Amino acid sequence: MHFLIILIESLIIGTLVGLAVGVGAARMFNAPTVQALGAFRTLGEMNASEGDPASHFSFGLGFFFNAWASTVAAGSFTQDVTHRVIPNWAAALLMLKNHDEKQMHDAKKMGIAGAIVGALIVAFLNLTSSALPQSLQITAVKVLVPAATLLINTVMPVIFWLAAIDGGKRSGIFGTIFGGIAQLIMGNAVPGVVLGILVGKGVDESGWNKITRIILITTIVLFILSAFFRGIDLTLVKQLNLGVPAWLRQIHSVFGG
Amino acid sequence: MDKSDETLKEQELDLKNTKSFWYADWSFPIIVGLMSAGVFAGTSMYFNYGTGAFNEVAFVAMLKAGMTGGSYGACAAFGASFLFARVLEGSLDGILDLGGSILTGVGLGIPAILLSMNIKEPIKSFPLALLTGAIIGVLIGFVIYAIRHFTLKQSNSTFGADIMMGAGNDTGRFLGPLILISACQASIPIGLGAIIGAVIFYAWKKPITGGAIIGAMIAGLLFPVKV
Numbered sequence: 194m195h196f197l198i199i200l201i202e203s204l205i206i207g208t209l210v211g212l213a214v215g216v217g218a219a220r221m222f223n224a225p226t227v228q229a230l231g232a233f234r235t236l237g238e239m240n241a242s243e244g245d246p247a248s249h250f251s252f253g254l255g256f257f258f259n260a261w262a263s264t265v266a267a268g269s270f271t272q273d274v275t276h277r278v279i280p281n282w283a284a285a286l287l288m289l290k291n292h293d294e295k296q297m298h299d300a301k302k303m304g305i306a307g308a309i310v311g312a313l314i315v316a317f318l319n320l321t322s323s324a325l326p327q328s329l330q331i332t333a334v335k336v337l338v339p340a341a342t343l344l345i346n347t348v349m350p351v352i353f354w355l356a357a358i359d360g361g362k363r364s365g366i367f368g369t370i371f372g373g374i375a376q377l378i379m380g381n382a383v384p385g386v387v388l389g390i391l392v393g394k395g396v397d398e399s400g401w402n403k404i405t406r407i408i409l410i411t412t413i414v415l416f417i418l419s420a421f422f423r424g425i426d427l428t429l430v431k432q433l434n435l436g437v438p439a440w441l442r443q444i445h446s447v448f449g450g
Numbered sequence: 451m452d453k454s455d456e457t458l459k460e461q462e463l464d465l466k467n468t469k470s471f472w473y474a475d476w477s478f479p480i481i482v483g484l485m486s487a488g489v490f491a492g493t494s495m496y497f498n499y500g501t502g503a504f505n506e507v508a509f510v511a512m513l514k515a516g517m518t519g520g521s522y523g524a525c526a527a528f529g530a531s532f533l534f535a536r537v538l539e540g541s542l543d544g545i546l547d548l549g550g551s552i553l554t555g556v557g558l559g560i561p562a563i564l565l566s567m568n569i570k571e572p573i574k575s576f577p578l579a580l581l582t583g584a585i586i587g588v589l590i591g592f593v594i595y596a597i598r599h600f601t602l603k604q605s606n607s608t609f610g611a612d613i614m615m616g617a618g619n620d621t622g623r624f625l626g627p628l629i630l631i632s633a634c635q636a637s638i639p640i641g642l643g644a645i646i647g648a649v650i651f652y653a654w655k656k657p658i659t660g661g662a663i664i665g666a667m668i669a670g671l672l673f674p675v676k677v
Binding site: 217383 | 473484495500510512514527528541636644657670
């Protein structure tokens with residue numbers, strides 16, 4: 194029963210995602226005239242295979258093994274399933290017949306091929322991973338969780354922070370301010386640094402216009418709200434060795450904080 | 451004129467009119483809706499059965515941290531800010547980045563926000579997850595459609611998307627060595643297994659992360675460790 198539920202749910206998910214990935218990828222060849230869904234790296238990589246179904250297939254296969262290992266180990270498909278495996282295998286499927294590169298520019302055909310490939314891949318990944326013996330799962334937790342924790346809490350903030358600093362004066366300043374505050378409020382600097390880069394580079398490239406102002410104000414509001422709901426203001430007042438004023442306590446209790 | 455030329459011509463005609471479902475702007479929200487429904491339901495499967503999340507191990511681990519009693523905050527903020535940045539960027543350059551907007555934003559950020567507010571139903575129930583995902587996706591699609599129609603060509607900034615993409619890819623490279631380090635800390639056989647796996651994958655010119663994980667798993671199967 195458990196097996197059947199996973200199979201059915203996987204087939205539904207795979208078909209939906211595969212269809213959207215196929216159509217989105219085909220539309221990329223016509224962007225920006227047509228709004229597409231995908232990634233620049235997918236576009237480049239699909240062009241690199243030059244209409245040869247075998248090279249599309251083997252390119253996808255390399256990432257498929259990586260995705261399989263990751264699913265078996267941690268239940269995560271990796272982004273490569275939607276970025277690389279499905280689009281390239283769908284293209285390979287379409288080109289089997291006449292090796293024609295134009296096939297993968299056709300959104301309808303890519304959508305159908307993507308849906309088939311997606312359903313099969315998702316079902317395969319989920320079924321093999323859920324049939325795993327207990328001792329393997331313990332190993333996976335033992336190995337992957339510490340590595341992922343290090344990555345999220347130390348490596349990612351540092352890399353994004355350095356990228357913001359290298360990105361220019363504005364992105365460095367905004368990245369440092371928002372990154373530091375995000376670390377204080379959310380316990381992780383990455384979202385703040387990302388927003389800092391967004392604001393800094395946005396202003397660098399297009400000046401202080403309506404869009405960049407809206408982004409900056411939204412960011413600040415987002416920070417204030419999340420600080421409030423996580424009770425950061427109360428903690429701050431306490432750490433400054435001050436008493437928490439009654440009105441502030443009252444506002445928090447109104448919102449259930 | 452053979453058949454493929456004909457279809458190509460039809461396709462160009464479609465493009466010119468952008469009327470056909472497959473190329474029109476109005477159908478974009480539907481496509482994003484389908485995508486989001488699948489990805490959100492994938493997160494639902496991960497929540498229920500521990501498999502099926504459409505994202506990198508490192509990012510899914512943030513959701514896992516919340517599920518195992520920690521805070522959903524990092525995951526919610528990370529996902530939401532990526533979604534925000536990608537929606538803006540995607541409507542300006544014509545390609546909505548699947549990874550940042552749907553996989554990370556809809557697949558991790560929004561579930562984390564819901565779970566942190568103790569709203570579990572849309573993630574626990576599979577049909578509800580499909581529905582929630584579809585609604586969120588259609589909304590995102592419409593936002594992009596709107597931005598595209600009101601601000602097209604007013605701004606040519608990518609908002610530092612290249613910097614973020616570069617940093618994101620660099621982060622991925624760190625995972626391989628980090629897995630080797632934590633495998634070596636788990637036990638000596640698992641450490642040796644991970645080293646051998648990584649070396650074989652490196653020799654095959656594949657990312658060493660996969661090899662390290664497989665090697666560690668095989669060693670863990672033969673010489674199990676306790677939790």
